[in-house]
Structures are given as C-alpha cells and as structure tokens.
Amino acid sequence: MTRSPSTDTTLPDDLGPAFVTALQGALEDAAPALGDLDRRAGDGDFGDNVRTAMKNLARELESAEPEDYRGWVTAMSRAWLGVGGTSGPLFGMFYRDLAKAAGDGEAPDLGALAEALEAGQAVIQKYGEAEVGDRTMVDALAPAVVALREAAQAGKAPAEALAAAEQAAIEAARGTAELTARRGRASYVGETAKGVMDPGACAMGLVVGALRVAVEADGGEVAADWIE
Amino acid sequence: MTRSPSTDTTLPDDLGPAFVTALQGALEDAAPALGDLDRRAGDGDFGDNVRTAMKNLARELESAEPEDYRGWVTAMSRAWLGVGGTSGPLFGMFYRDLAKAAGDGEAPDLGALAEALEAGQAVIQKYGEAEVGDRTMVDALAPAVVALREAAQAGKAPAEALAAAEQAAIEAARGTAELTARRGRASYVGETAKGVMDPGACAMGLVVGALRVAVEADGGEVAADWIE
Amino acid sequence: MRRSIVNDPDQLVPEALEGFVLSHPGRLALDAEHRFVRRAEPARDKVGLVSGGGSGHEPLHAGFVGPGMLDVAVAGAVFASPTALQVLEATKAADSGRGVVQIVKNYTGDVLNFRIAGEISGDDEVETEIVLVDDDLATDTADGGGPGRRGTAATVIVEKICGAAAEEGQDLAAVADLGRRVAASARTMSLALAAGTHPGDEEPQFSLGDDEVELGVGIHGERAARRVPFTTADGLTDLLLDPLLEELDLSRGDELLAIVNGLGGTYPLELNLVARRLHRRLADAGMSVGRSLVGSYVTSLDMHGVSLTLMPLDAELTRLWDAPVATPALSW
C-alpha cells in the first residue's frame, strides 16, 4: 500500500520528551565508544563532552521543567551550549533550530521537522564552515535531511520517513571512516584517522535515530551497535 | 734628648693630602692581600670593597677639589660611605670623625687628632656594636688610640707618637688571627678563621701607618708587608 | 619540575575565581555557575563590554573588570574557551540596554563560542558586536588563509580603549569600531626562554636547549615556528622589535603605545631591561613611547618570556587610553 500525499504527517504530542529521553539514553550509552573514536582520530575529549552535555541536560530538565516540544529540545540545546569546544556550540545551535520547529505548546509536524533539521544543518555549516566530505557531523546530517525531505514529499508516514533518514545518517557516518578531516581537532591528525569513523557524525546518527524512536508507536531503541 | 711637655704638637699643613694620598696608595697595593684574607675568613668581598672605595675616592677628589685637611679626609669618608656592606659605612663614619679634628682651612694638632681617632673608634663601636676582641677593625684601632694618647701625654713628638700607634695597631691586627669573629660576615665561618688576620683590622693598621707617614718629615712608605 | 599551589586541578578555575572576587569585595561579584566576574555595581545606560577566554592568562581578563574597562569577564578552564552558554549569560549580564561589545582573542574555540553566544543573545534582545583581537605578528600569513593571527597582549589595549569609549557614552557601533581600529593597528611579538607548567602537571609544556630561544610563541604554550640563539636582553628585545618596526611602517615623530609584557615567570628587572632597550631604540629612530605598560598583564601560566606590543597613537586613542580606569590590574 503506497501512501498518498494526504497521509497524516502530525507527530506525537510527546515528541519532545520522547526524543530527548531516547537521545539522552543513547548518548550516555555511546559515550565511551564516541570518546574512543575521538581518541583514535581527534583530541580524545568527545566522550567527556558528551557526558558533560548529558549532565547539563539533567540539570536543565530539572530547573526548566519543560512542558512542550520546544522546551524539551531547548533544554538539549542549552545542555550542549554549556559544553564548549567545537561540538558543543555546534550541537547547541543545531538543537536550537530543531526546537524552533514548533510554536509554544505544540509538537511540529513532519514537514516542519524536516525544515528544522535543514535549518540546523545550515547553522552548523554557517558557524563550523564545514562542507559535506570534511569528516564532521555534517556528513551524517546532510543525507538524513535529504532522505527525510524526499520521504516526506513521497508521502511516507513519519516513522517510515525517519527510519529512512536514520539509515542514511548511519550509512554516511560509517562512510566518514574513509574521509580525511579538514575541520576540528581531527584535522591535525590527518591520514592517521583513516578507518576510524567521525565521532560527531556518529552522534548525529544517534540524533536521527532518537527522532525515529520518538515517532514510532512502540517506542523502540536507538540503534548504536554500528558505532565501534 | 728627652722631649719636654712643651714639645711642638702641630702637624704639617699638608696633613690632609699627605695622609689621604699615602693611604690611597697603601690600600690600592694591599687590596689583593686584604681580599684574600676576607676570602679565607669572611665572605670574600673586602678586596672589592677597598677597590670600590678607592675608585670613589678618586672621583670625590676630582669633583670636590679639597683644599684643606677637613676636605681631604671628608673625601675619604664619602668614598667609604659609597661602598655599602659593613666596612663601608663604618669606615665612612670613622673618617667623618677624623675629618672633624680640624676646622676649615686648618690641620689638627696631635691632641685633636688623638681625640678624633678616639671619636672615630666610638662611632664604629656605636654603629657596629663590636667590642675589642670581636675580631674587627676595632681591635687594631683601640690600642692605636691608647698608644697615641699615651705618647702625646708623654710629650712625644708627633712622628714618634704616631709610630708608636702604628706599631700598636699592627701588633693588634696580627693578633686578630687568634680571635673568633663575633661580628660581620666572618662570624659565620667561626673557628675556621683561626690563623687568618682580620682584613678590616689590617686596613686599620694601614690607616694609622698613613698618618705616621703624613707627619714624618721625609714622607716614608706605609708598611704593608706584615699583611699576608 | 614545577609543583603547583593547587587543590583539585579540576576545581582550580572556580576556586581561583572565588578567591579573586573575595579579594575585591564591593567591587566585583561572581556568577559561580557561569564562571564570570562582573562589576559589583553594574554600570547603567552604557554599552556593555564582555571579554573572556581560557584561564591561565591572569590578570587577563577578570583583572580588567571595573569602571573604565570591562563589565564582565568570563573564564574557561586553563587554556580552554568558555562555553557558549557561559558567554551568553556573561553577555546578558553586561547589557544595560545599549548593547554589548564582545572582545574575543582570535582562537577557533573562543571565536565560535562567542559568535554563537552573540547570535543567541538576540533571543534575549541583547544587541552584540564582536571585536576580534588578532595582534600576533608571528602568526601572520601573507595569504590570509587559516585561522589568522592569534590574539595576545593587544587585548589589554582593546579592552581599555573600548572601556573608555563606552564609559563616555559612545554607542555600540562606535565602541566596536574603536576596538577594531586598535586590533587592526596593534601588533605583538613574543619569545620564551622557558615554557609554563600546567597546574597539576610536573613538566613544562615544552623544553628548550640551553642556547635556544623560542621566537614567536603564543600564550598557550604552543611551540613557535622558530628557535633562535639565546642572547642578551638588548638582543632579545631586538628580536621582538625588528619585525614589529618592519610591519608597522612608522615614520620619525610617531608616538607609540607599548606594552612590555611578562609571560608569567619573568621578573620585573628583566622587563625593565626590555623597556630600556625599546625606549633607546625608538628614540634613536626619532620615535617615542608615548604611553606604555611594563608588567605581566597577559600571561601563559609561569612561562618565562616576554612579549612586546606596539600601536601607533593618535590624539583620540591617547585621550581614551588616559581616561580613568579602576580595575584590579589597571588603575589610574
């Protein structure tokens, strides 16, 4: 059965908490693996940075007590803005645009979410000045944005559309192992990074995975076993 | 022929320049030996201090162009006041009192000189707080003052009186080799100074020797061969 | 080996900030959560000035908070940028309604976190302008590629000049323009005889041979591109002065602002020798040191070295430099 363009594109009311909670769990679990990647092809602090972000997130959630999608995603944004380094402010800006997908008290629909992801990609590139292929988080995000837009235009249901986006992100993140870094601390280690996936791209794969989990009816798990 | 109490006690008009010039030569010659003594039983800088004083003296004489006893001896005082350390200010004060022996334009007579030497000893002891036997310049000065006073009271002629004082000073300076220092840097080396004459006491012996030379008609040399 | 006076190295910055602010009661206040120091009595109705960056450069930046200079200084860990969130909160604290100039040393992390904080501060309706300080001549690349020149001791001049302009009521654009003018015209050269040691570490960040001097060091213990032979104070000064004079294109009669800056482990006697040579050489060239600072203002922990910053003066810059200032590290 193919879906018509009139398919229901609304996303669950609890998208915010569902997304943020799923991602929180996934990042906490993946922190050691992500740190390991940054040690092998970077300056080794990304695992700590993820952990700091998650600590900040817990504090933000406690103090802000968010009630809607925007509030929950804003908490994630502030959590990363409190990290420093390169990935902190870039993820922070990314989530800030993601939070803007919906007005107060609402959750976005699929189209608004896709646009917000695209805006998030743009802001990362604006400040980070990385192009696709530079071996950064952008490499995972860009194909996910394309996949999501295409799936949405093809009238796919949200869960299916996000599953496609997640697959695109994971594949691209895997592909960063063959790229040479031109941005961030990893750029100093040059060719020796070959064969090692970019940790920021992997984290971005988890982000899209958490979105998928948040819109799925049965609320599955974020896949992370591909990160190693 | 014994001299009567009415012996002429006036000192030569050129006492100032004669004394200062004789001492200048003696100290310049003895500087290495004095430095050596301070190295063996002190902190080793006394030779340099003597040289600095003589450099200062040359400059003082050039700039002040002294015309009388007081001016010449004041130049010697300022020369030592410009040395620093312990011996610099003490010798500086000593010569300052020595300079006061005569009014402007005059040379002192033997009695005034003896009193001035005594005042000089007092000022050294006031500021240096050394007693006879502490292994300092005082050890040479004190017996010279006594000898000079006695010789003067006995009606001896100036040259003879000063020769007696010089002998007393030299003997006492030699005797410092058997003393343990209780003042100045030499006090830190304690017993190891035994057998080494105190350089300040030796220098004081040269001072009295230069006075003797300055009053002698034939202007002999200051004996310094006893310093070793 | 250098041992540090430190408790838990991870808590060094917050503890040091606490001690610093306690030492200036009634004049400074601390936001412990966001690790910024602000004036105890916030200024009203003037352009705000916020600066900051990694720690280890003291008295920069918190030492320059006070009337006539910064409103707020925000501190990262040793040699690490503060986070965007810290900068955001610091920027908001510096605002009294007329916007905020952010003074940022040109390092990738600092620039990113300050730019982003500036962007976000718009959410709170704070207008911001960034002034980038990039005075380090040793990192000048002719083609302008890469991250550009690093920011070092000229930061003090930018903070002072902008501070005076803000205090006299100039508006956001004017204050930022002045800062950019200073940054564009000031240049610095630095050298080290020995690297600094991170608190908690035992070994310095790099080591040199007995007859080597690291020429063109930055303030984070990075090694420089050149190692040159060790020489006298005059010779070392010339190593800094020659390239600066070549770069600055000065003429006889010019008056300069100079900062002879110790990098942390340099004692004043040494800095005064550098100052002496500087004055003599400029006088010989028919120029003069119109204003100067000689001291340790922008340090790299206890690095033993010196930097020399020169900037041509004009009447306006001189007036702003001379304007009153009352901060822990600069005051007249």
Add this chain to the structure above:
Amino acid sequence: MRRSIVNDPDQLVPEALEGFVLSHPGRLALDAEHRFVRRAEPARDKVGLVSGGGSGHEPLHAGFVGPGMLDVAVAGAVFASPTALQVLEATKAADSGRGVVQIVKNYTGDVLNFRIAGEISGDDEVETEIVLVDDDLATDTADGGGPGRRGTAATVIVEKICGAAAEEGQDLAAVADLGRRVAASARTMSLALAAGTHPGDEEPQFSLGDDEVELGVGIHGERAARRVPFTTADGLTDLLLDPLLEELDLSRGDELLAIVNGLGGTYPLELNLVARRLHRRLADAGMSVGRSLVGSYVTSLDMHGVSLTLMPLDAELTRLWDAPVATPALSW
C-alpha cells in the same frame, strides 16, 4: 636551569632603573649616580618618605614611589643594601623641609647604612626618623637576641600608611609613630616551593625535594629553618595562617588587612587559591579580611612561593590605607 634576560649582570640594576623610569615619564625621575628613583614632581611641605634596600624584590621599592606613598626609593645591587651615601642623597632628595622618615627592612646591612645616612643627613639639616620593618614571624626569637625578625611584605603596608599620613600633613614624629605601629602589629609567614635564580646564574639559590616545602623563607633566597611536606593549596595556606593567628591574638569580629604576596614565580591562579582559603578560614573564625592585596608585591627574584601578611585594622589605619595612592605598583 634558568637563563635570565640580562645584559651585563653587573649593570643590571642601573639599566633596570633606567628602563623603569623611562616607562613612567613625567611621574618618576632617576638619580643615576646614586641609584634612586624619585617623584618627577617633588612634593612640597610634607614629611618626606624614603625607602630602599637590595634589588630583586620588585616592585618594591621603586614601584611605590608616587603621591600617597614614597617620595624616593633607593636601590642596592641584587639582595645588597644601598650604600650610606646613596641613602644620604636619597634622604636629602626626599626632604621638603619637614624631615624624612626612612623605612628600612630589618637586615644588618640595610639598618647600618640607613642609620648612618640618617645620622649624616643632619649635616645637611635634614631631620630623620627610622621606621624598622620586622614582620617576619619565622625569625622571631623569644629572647629578642640576634638581629631580630626580618622585614618582608609588611613594608608595603608601612609605606602606604606612612605615605597617607605624610600626604595629609602629619608631622615627622606622627608619621614615624604610625609606621612603627604598623610594623609592631603586622606579621608575615612565607613558604617556597622553589628558590629564585640570580640574574646571570643558572642554578636556583637552593633546591628542594619533590615533596618538600621550605617554610619560613625570607626574601633573599635564604634557606628556612623548617622543611615540611608538600600539600594542597589549602594545606599550604594553613601552614602560613596557623602560626599567624596564634601570634596575633585576635578575637571574633576583628577586621584584618591581608597581603597574599607572590614571591616572584607564583602565578595569580595560585595566589587566588591562597586568598580563598584565607577568607574562608577567617570567616569561619568570625573575623574578616577588611582590606587586602593579592599579587606579587615583595618578591625574591622568581622564587616560587607565597607569603601571607596579616595586620589588625582600626578606623585610623583603614582610613589611611584607603587614602588615594598613585604609584606604578599601587594605585587607587
């Protein structure tokens, strides 16, 4: 090994003085022959203040010449007293007809040369009073024999308080009395993690084991009587603070003036940790740091260490401490 930024080590002091005075045009002047720094604009009709001593303690003393503090500072060679003649000329230069207070750290050579200069200055009809600073608790001997306690960082307090009193027109005896009151009530304890290195030398004045701290050091690189185990910033602070509190006999509610003083190679982050511990401990004991300085004011070349000076405040001392001062190293 530490290499110094120096030309001819024998010319270090005159060259450094030249550079220092060149760096403060219109504010300071140099007598090169007698190696003293004086105010460019000599004060009139006030009690003069002269201080000085060996070099290597910068910014002491020349850094404290200016309105509200010293009139003249005279410099000996590194760690050596100036000569009596230098002190004499410096004393004469400090006189504006109302007499001169000579502030002298208690070291045999300094005391001798200052006392004698004071005596001789009578020839030029300058009235003098000596204030001896002897705050170093580590050299306190119960029986009062020997040379007595050394003079260290309390010198800054004496110079500031006497400076303010002189500036407000108090007479010679009153200014000297105030100085003596400060000297009698201020006490200092110092420790070092590493000794300083003489300019021109390559080795530090002493070396310590990795887990040793020299407790009770002076400011001339003398070894202290005690070596204690290395510990945290808080622990090190307590090593200084405990004996001071025991000595000073304070009560709850007392307000203190504190100087947390770096000995030359200590970076501000470290000093701020000491300040923090000090504030916290005094607060716990119901006392407070009413006024304080935290910085490197009385150094021992590049010695890595810290001294802590405490003095109980009363209304008069607080007023004089707060009075305006405008010198290179202290200004408010």
